Amino acid sequence: MPPQPLPPDPLHLRRLAVGARIREARLRANCTQERLDDLTGIDRKTISRVENGHTTLTIDQLLDIADALGVSPRELLPEHPPSASPG
Numbered sequence: 001m002p003p004q005p006l007p008p009d010p011l012h013l014r015r016l017a018v019g020a021r022i023r024e025a026r027l028r029a030n031c032t033q034e035r036l037d038d039l040t041g042i043d044r045k046t047i048s049r050v051e052n053g054h055t056t057l058t059i060d061q062l063l064d065i066a067d068a069l070g071v072s073p074r075e076l077l078p079e080h081p082p083s084a085s086p087g
Contacts, residue, residue, distance in 0.1 A: 016053035017078040022065060023051040025076060029069045039068035 026036055033051075037044040042061055049055040057065070066073040 019051040019053045021076045025069045040064040
């Protein structure tokens with residue numbers, strides 16, 4: 001019998017959700033990653049890694065991104081943290 005796959009890591013799911021919200025807000029603002037880098041001082045590569053769920057932001061960085069995109073920081077956070085289990 002093949003081994004069962006491990007359940008998704010809830011922290012990784014949370015990073016993916018935050019990254020997706022940031023990407024959505026950035027695209028709605030017609031802002032490139034390069035422009036967001038210019039506005040916030042957060043390296044474009046870091047922004048890409050955040051949007052793809054590979055790294056996290058500090059609170060200050062999240063606030064800077066929200067300011068640069070003209071959104072509330074709350075808008076960049078998922079309403080309900082993703083769960084590793086359905087339901």
